[in-house]
Amino acid sequence: xxxxxxxxxxxQLLSVARQVIAEEGADASLRDIARKAGVGLGTLYRHFxxxxxxxxxxxxxGFDGLTERAGELERCNDAAAALVGWLREAIAMTHDHxxxxxxMVAAIADENSALHGACVGLRAAGARLLDRAQKExxxxxxxxxxxxxxxxxxxxxxxxxxxxxxRADHVFGIITSAILTGPTR
Amino acid sequence: xxxxxxxxxxxQLLSVARQVIAEEGADASLRDIARKAGVGLGTLYRHFxxxxxxxxxxxxxGFDGLTERAGELERCNDAAAALVGWLREAIAMTHDHxxxxxxMVAAIADENSALHGACVGLRAAGARLLDRAQKExxxxxxxxxxxxxxxxxxxxxxxxxxxxxxRADHVFGIITSAILTGPTR
DNA sequence: ACCTGAACACCGTTCAAGT
DNA sequence: ACCTGAACACCGTTCAAGT
Numbered sequence: 001x002x003x004x005x006x007x008x009x010x011x012q013l014l015s016v017a018r019q020v021i022a023e024e025g026a027d028a029s030l031r032d033i034a035r036k037a038g039v040g041l042g043t044l045y046r047h048f049x050x051x052x053x054x055x056x057x058x059x060x061x062g063f064d065g066l067t068e069r070a071g072e073l074e075r076c077n078d079a080a081a082a083l084v085g086w087l088r089e090a091i092a093m094t095h096d097h098x099x100x101x102x103x104m105v106a107a108i109a110d111e112n113s114a115l116h117g118a119c120v121g122l123r124a125a126g127a128r129l130l131d132r133a134q135k136e137x138x139x140x141x142x143x144x145x146x147x148x149x150x151x152x153x154x155x156x157x158x159x160x161x162x163x164x165x166x167r168a169d170h171v172f173g174i175i176t177s178a179i180l181t182g183p184t185r
Numbered sequence: 186x187x188x189x190x191x192x193x194x195x196x197q198l199l200s201v202a203r204q205v206i207a208e209e210g211a212d213a214s215l216r217d218i219a220r221k222a223g224v225g226l227g228t229l230y231r232h233f234x235x236x237x238x239x240x241x242x243x244x245x246x247g248f249d250g251l252t253e254r255a256g257e258l259e260r261c262n263d264a265a266a267a268l269v270g271w272l273r274e275a276i277a278m279t280h281d282h283x284x285x286x287x288x289m290v291a292a293i294a295d296e297n298s299a300l301h302g303a304c305v306g307l308r309a310a311g312a313r314l315l316d317r318a319q320k321e322x323x324x325x326x327x328x329x330x331x332x333x334x335x336x337x338x339x340x341x342x343x344x345x346x347x348x349x350x351x352r353a354d355h356v357f358g359i360i361t362s363a364i365l366t367g368p369t370r
Numbered sequence: 371a372c373c374t375g376a377a378c379a380c381c382g383t384t385c386a387a388g389t
Numbered sequence: 390a391c392c393t394g395a396a397c398a399c400c401g402t403t404c405a406a407g408t
Contacts, residue, residue, distance in 0.1 A: 006391060017310045022227035029381065038237070040393040045383070102346070109348035147359070154339040161287070165334045174325070174332070178363030214400065224375040230402070296385060 010047050013037045019057055023100035051089060052103060052114040054109040059100065060091045063118040068124035080138040083129045087152060090122065091172070094156040100157045108149065123149040130179075139179055151175055195232050195359035198222045203243055206264035211240060222223070236286060237299040244285065247278045249304040265323040268314045269361045272337060275307065278339040286341040293334065308334040315364075324364055336360055 002010065016037040018042025020028045030051070034044040046053035069089060073082035094101050107115035108123065124179040134141050155175065187195065192207040196291025201222040205213045213238065219229040233239040236254065254274060258267035277349050279286050292300035340360065 003390065009392085030383095031381070032324055041383090042391055042394075046391075097377080097381095105346045137199050142355075143359070147356055150343055150349045150356050151359075153311045153344045153346070153349065154356070157342050158335055159306045159338045161338070163290055164338065167331050170327075171332055171335050171339070174328070174336070174363050175360065178359050178366070179364070181366060188371065196375085214401070215402095224401090227375075227404080228373055231372075236401095 003072070004028075005175050006047075009037075009039050009043055013039060013047060014054075014057055016054075017054055021055075021058065021097060026051075026097060026103060027099055030054075033036060040061055055097075056105060056118060057113040059093075059097060059115075059118065062096070063122065065119055066090055066093055067125045070129060072127060076130065079133040080180050083133045083139065084099060084180070086129055087148075087176065088172070090126070090152050091115060091156045091159060095159050096162065098160050101153055101160065105153050118147075123151075126152065133180075140181060143179065151179070186215045191232075194222070194224050194228055198224060198229055198232060199239075199242055202239055203256070206240075206282060211282060211288060211312050212284050215239075233301060238286060238294060240282075240285060240288060241299040241303060244300075244303065245277075245281060248307065251275055251278055252306055252368075259313060261354065262357065263315070264318040264321050266319045266323065267309075269302070269365070271311065271314050272333075272340075272361065273357070275311070275337055276341050277343060280344050283345050286345065290338050304334075307337075311337065318365075319334055325366060328364065333364075 013033065013179060016026075017033050020036060024032075031041060034041045037044075048057065059096055066086075066089060070086055073086050076082040080098070094104070103113075104115055104119050107113035108119040108130050110116060123145045126148045130139055130145065130148050131141065133139035134143075155172055158164050165172075198218065202218050205218050205221060209217075215229055216222075216226055219226045222229070230267055233242065251271075251274060255271055259269050261267040279289070289300055289304050292298035292346060293304040295301060308330045311333045315324055315328065315333050317331065318324035319328075324368075340353070343349050350358075
């Protein structure tokens with residue numbers, strides 16, 4: 001069990017980090033976060049030895065929500081709508097924490113990253129929805145969870161680039177239509 | 186006209202920058218480049234007042250090659266193949282200079298960026314190829330040069346993320362099939 | 371005209387010293 | 390146990406001083 005003063009610092013750090021990262025992005029200055037939290041820099045490193053650990057803590061509830069949501073949608077009638085709806089939600093989630101998609105992509109290949117588990121879980125949840133849609137003949141068969149993860153990442157990145165934001169929704173539509181359409185032409 | 190010593194420094198800087206950026210990416214340390222070029226840091230800033238100016242100088246021949254190539258392809262019989270082939274080349278070009286796609290995307294909305302002109306030219310070249318394919322009924326009509334630029338950017342970014350590289354080609358195929366297919370399903 | 375490098379204000383990360 | 394902040398090795402950017 002954490003000492004109560006440590007717990008207080010931890011919570012304060014997390015709260016300030018959420019705020020700062022929402023403004024500055026996932027590559028915000030850790031020094032700045034510690035400063036704004038009124039805490040020594042070493043304390044931040046004690047609680048979050050790595051930037052990924054901090055991001056994981058910030059995104060945990062979001063990740064959990066998404067995998068839970070995937071479970072619900074698996075029991076939805078329309079497997080195509082379930083897949084596309086979940087994709088949209090997954091992208092929206094990263095959109096709340098700009099700059100987070102690059103570390104997430106890096107984490108999926110790095111078992112030591114604090115974000116690894118969450119990303120693998122995300123990929124698996126998407127893969128299940130995709131698999132169901134494929135079995136019903138609603139999604140192109142020449143894709144797997146890795147392709148889906150790559151597409152989600154690309155769309156999330158796109159939605160993070162201010163000049164591309166106006167087109168993000170439309171591009172989302174183009175790509176989902178490709179997923180739901182038959183294989184090569 | 187440049188003084189000959191200045192010209193020598195300029196060339197040396199450009200050559201070292203090409204090398205360093207190939208290894209470290211477009212966000213490589215400018216200090217490091219100056220150091221390796223055996224030149225004062227101020228000299229680098231004199232010749233390349235901004236990182237974008239340096240990137241533009243590095244990519245100029247690549248940009249020119251791509252717009253020229255687009256001109257050739259416009260006279261190709263198969264408008265669909267011309268479009269897809271050019272997309273592939275455009276993405277390959279950024280792939281040679283990792284990390285360059287983010288500044289390029291930023292530049293398209295920033296008229297003051299040294300990369301602005303090149304990016305606008307790229308978008309225009311793609312738009313012409315797209316337009317021709319659309320007029321022949323070979324590409325979906327609900328797209329324009331902005332969408333194409335966004336898709337190229339997303340694919341270029343994807344090809345820059347090591348864990349996603351294995352899927353990059355396949356995802357490219359999925360997306361081009363969406364462009365060449367009819368509109369929504 | 372051009373070059374240099376110190377100066378300034380920042381980083382991330384570590385770690386001895388304190389409570 | 391936990392916290393602090395100095396220390397170290399880096400950045401990008403500017404600019405006085407030199408040739």
